[in-house]
Amino acid sequence: MANxxxxxxxxxxxxxxxxxxxxRAGMIGERLVHALWPLFSVVLLALAALMLGLQDIVPIEIVWASVVLVTLGALAALVFAMRRFRLPSREEAIDRLDASLxxxxxRALMDEQAIGDTDAxxxxVWRAHQARMADRAAGAQPVAPEIRTATRDPYALRFVAMVAFAVALLFGSVWRVGSVADLAPGSVETAAGGPIWEGWVEPPRYTGRPALYLNDLEPGQLEVPLGTLVTVRLYGELGxxxxxxxxSARVGEVPPAxxxxxxxxxxQAGQIEIAGPGGRSWEVAVTPDAPPTVSRIGDVEAAALGEATIPFTAQDDYGVEAGEARIALDVASVDRRYGLSLAPEERxxxxxxxxxxxxxxxxDFQEALVEDFSKHPWANLPVTLQLSVLDSAEQNGLSEVEQLVLPGRRFFDPMASALIEMRRDILWNRNNTARAAQIMRAAAHRPxxxxxKETTQLRVNRLIRRMETLARFNLSDEMQEELAEELWGLALTIEEGDLADALERLERARERLEEAMRNGASPDEIAELMRELRQATEDYLNQMRRQAELDAEENGDTGAQQQQNENSMTMTxxxxxxxxxxxxxxxxxxRMAEAEQALQELQELLENLRMSQNGQQGQGQNPxxxxxxxxxxxxxxxxxxSDQAFRDLQEQFNPNAQAGDQAGNEGRNGNQGRGQSHEGQGGQGEGEAQGQGQNGQQGQPGQQGNEGEGLAQDLADRQQALRDELRRQQGSLPGQGSPEGDAARDALERAGRAMDGAEDALRQRDYAEAIDNQSRAMDALRDxxxxxxxxxAQQEQNGQQGQGMVETDQQTNNRDPLGRDSGGEGGIGSDQNMLQGEEGRRRAQELLDEIRRRSAETQRPEEERDYLKRLLDRF
Incomplete structure (x- = not known):
């Protein structure tokens, strides 16, 4: 270095x-951008307006005023550019390059030794210093220019101009720019007198194709969908x-050419010609709109309680709008014996x-029609089925007529089956009423x-007498429907029993087992009584489930509420x-003493379950x-x-992480989480998911993408179901007209809009946006x-019914998953002192530090870091 x-x-x-x-070249470009962005913005806005043809649809005075404003704006932008732009000097370029090292x-290389030049x-030392600086300078690279103008354009006007210009490129025409010349002085007469024309081709909206500007199309071949609308405007001298x-295939009165x-x-296919100065012609080819098609796929499935599932597939080139299934009685295939020997009534x-x-x-899609036809007069009889679909052009597509037996509920109790058969005969022809009463009396002669139960016998006897009385007269349609409905209810009661019967059998079995345990019965006797108790308990729970389903149908409960009741019953x-x-x-x-104590606990559990069921049925007393x-x-x-969306967001950015490793999480794959499995399909059971984990199998990347899409759509469907439930709750919200009631309705409106936004974001797999909307929905629900x-509380102060017991129940229901009482007024959190003092502050600080650390890691995706920053802003 000394050399x-x-x-x-x-x-x-x-x-x-x-x-x-x-x-230095980059600095020149940088200063040009900083100086000329106002001029570029003005020019782009002016071009966008001209290309969109605004000068042809606004008054001439507005056009000239706009020209003056654009000219003044361009001059001001030019003056601004001339005052701001300065060519960078060599010294400035050296300083910028030197600052990057x-x-x-x-600068060290350009310096000279000031003192000690005579000292060897x-x-x-000086030469060694300069040698080191020379080594550093050898690695110099050109410095990129800083062309960002956000600080100089805080309102992003340049982006407004760019977006307007992009819209003009997509939907406007460059040819329209020249039309402004016709507005100049001296050319108005020429424009008004000279023959010019304009034309548009607008395909039907359901095709999704854009409109075309005929003036931009060269003469030649033109292919358009059937039903396209053509509009032509002629200017200048008539003719x-x-x-x-x-x-157009028009006939009759056709307007003059x-x-x-x-x-x-x-x-139809043909030719369009505009004859005259500047005219053009096109050979038009028509793309036909094929009618839709529909067909049934697979067999018709019937559930145990009579619900029918009819799978089908439908296709159309632009999309099916609606469809229907038509079912008619196949009289020729009916076994015309007994009550069916008479001619059927017209239906x-x-x-x-x-x-x-x-x-x-x-x-092109596949769906399934799910419907319960059990109460229809044609249930379990031969029918014909034909499916039809309609497209946007109102073209109808029909499937082949198929023969099948209309699925309905089957009754296994002999008396219930007889009642259903008599119901069918009466609905087949009302003249069967006397015969049906006679058969029912014969079937019930040994009650x-x-x-x-004796009450069921009395109901059947009363119905038989009523049918015998009505058979002497002509049954009206209302009487026929009333008889059919009563027969259906009696058959269900006999087939399934009722809740009181099941409870009575359960109490009797429990008392017998308890007495046997006290009296020291043999193991065989206790085992037999235990089997009886198990059977009675199962019957009682099944009756409760059926009763809950019937109550849900009568009260109009939604599917989500029914699912929640079924899940609660399954857990119980x-x-x-x-x-x-x-x-x-x-x-x-x-250990009989402990067994007797456990039996008492079982009785208390069943009693609580019954009280809970009665409480749910009586909720309507307090709106x-x-x-x-x-x-x-x-x-x-x-x-x-929201918890599941956050878990999916984490796994989207870190797919190799342990999924849902928190015990209380609502996401998927948690230790005790209540969500769905991430390794399998949405409905995969626990054992299946564990089997995959043990075998160490992993899906392929394409499968993971499909599963991620399916999970997002599943979340979106659940969000939509929750939005529908909220809409139902809005309709039955009490307190209309009161300030608090109106405020609650406004809050639910905000929650509904946020849920709609969350659903749209989930369908696009934008989890961060979905979580924000879900947070807004929860805030609105709390309000x-x-x-x-x-x-x-205001109603209570005004002397209405006290809510002491209700408040106690509400406090019980408002416990969070950790067993803590939540905050007041439905707030999330707890009013209890959980982690106070130094320990609570330390843990809170650790969480904040971890969030700050992750938000500062640039290798993380931008969406995740934005979400973490929003957490910091909130907390």
Whole structure:
């Protein structure tokens, strides 16, 4: 380094020539952008307006005023550019390049030794320093220009101009720019007198194709869909331009060819010609609109309770709009014996709408019609089925007529089956009423053999007498329907029994087992009584489930509420099963005292279940509390969906992470989470998911993408179902007209809009946006609950019924998954002192530090870091 000479110094500086040139060129471009962006914005806005043809649809005064404004704006922008733009000097370029290097080596190379040049040691140190600076300068690279103008254009006006210009390129025409010249002085007469024309081709909206501007199309071949609308406007002297066409197939009175405004629809292939100065012609080819097709796929499936599933597939080139299934009685295939020997009464065809996809393509899809035909007069009889679909052009597509037996519910109890058969005969022909009464009297002549309860026998006898009385007269349609409905209800009661019967058998079995345990019965006797108790308990729970389903149908409960009731009943049945296994284990071990205590606990559990069921049936007595409970359930469901969306967001950015590793998470694959499995399909069971984990199988990348799409659509469907439930709750919200009630309705409106936004974001797999909308929905739900609570408190102060017991129940229901009491007014969190003092502050600080650390990691996706920053802003 001590041998570093002046020649070496000049050679090092000379090597910086090209990096310096490129740096200076970048500075020139940078200053041009900073100086000329206003001028570019004005020019782009003016071009966009001209290309969109705004000068042709606004008054001439506005056009000239706009020209003046654009000219003044352009001049001001030009003056601004001239004042701002300065060519960068060589020294400025050297400073920028030198600032990009450590220690500013270029300036060090250009320096001279000020003192000690006569001292050999000092000179050696100086040359060693310059040699090191030369090594650093050798790695100099051109500095990229800083062309961002956000600080100079805080309102993003340049982007407004660019978007307007892009819209003009897509939907406008460059040819329209020249039309502004016709507005100049001296050319108005020429424009008004000269023959010119304009034309548009607009395909039907359902095709999804854009409109075309005929002036932009060269003469030649033109292919358009059937039903396209053509509009032609002629300007100038009448008759100078004419329109001739052979595509509309119009007959009768046709407007003159020189009419200034002509519209016609393309119905066939042919020619369109505009004759005269500047005229053109096109050979039109028509793309036909094929009618839709529909067909049934697979067999018709019938559920145990009579619900029918008819799968079908439908296709159309542009999409199916609607469809229906037509079912007619196949009289020729009916076994015309007994009550069916008479001629059937005339009944209209059974018409049921076919389901079509709410989202996605309707061009080719598969769906299933699910309907319960059990109560229809043709249930379990031969019928004909024909499916039909309709497209947007109102073309109808029909399937082949198929013969099948209309699925209906089957009854296995002999007396119930007989009642259903008599019901069918009466609906087949009302003249069968006397015969049906006679058969029912014969079937019930030994009541002890066919009836389990005396009340059922009395109901059947009363119905037989009524039928015998009505058979002497002509039955009206209302009487016929009343008889059919009563026969159906009696058959269900006999087939399924009722809740009181099941409870009575359960109490009797429990008392017998308890007495046997006290009296020291033999193991065989206790085992037999235990089997009886298990059977009675199962019957009782099944009756409760059926009763809940019937109540849900009568009260119009939604599918989500029915699903929640079924899940609650399943969990209770599992608890009872485990408790009964425990009782049997204790008895086998000879621990009768503990077994008797466990039997008492079982009785209390069943009593609580019955009281809970009665409480749910009686919720309608308090509309305010019922609405509060419904909103609380909706809030919990929305919180669960938000947790699942957050878990999916984490796994989207870190797919190799352990999925759902928190015990209380609402996401998927948690230790105790209640979501679905991530490794399998949405409905995969626990054992199947565990089997995959043990085998170590992993899906392929394409499969993971499909599963991610399916999970997102599943979340979106659940969000839509929750939105529908909220809409139902809005319709039954009490307190209309009161300030608190109106405020609650406004809050629910905000929650509904946020849920709609969350659903759209989930269908696009934008989890971050979905989580934001779900958070807004939860905030709005809390506001609604707070307003509803204030309204109920106001009513209580006004002397209405007290809510002491209801408040106690509400406190029980408002516990979070960790067993803590949630905050007041439905807020998320707890009013309890959970982590106070130094420990709580330390843990909170650790969480904040971890969020800050992750938000600062640039290798993380931008969406995740934005979400973490929003968390920091919120907390």
């Amino acid at each position: 570093f000479s002046r020649h070496d110094k000049h050679r090092s500086l000379k090597a910086l020539r090209w990096p310096l040139i490129w740096t 450590k220690g500013r080596p270029i 040691a000092s000179t050696a 100078a331009l004419t329109v001739a066409e052979t595509v 020189s009419d200034p405004v002509q519209e016609f629809t393309i119905r 209209p065809q059974l018409v049921v709408g076919l389901p079509v996809p709410l989202a996605g393509s309707r061009a 002890a053999d066919v009836f389990r 049945q599992d608890d009872i099963q485990r408790m009964m296994d425990r009782i049997q284990e204790l008895m086998e071990q000879g 305010g509390q019922e609405a509060m409970d419904g909103l609380a359930d909706t809030l919990r469901e929305q919180q669960g969906l 609604a609950m707070r307003n509803l609570g204030e309204m109920m």
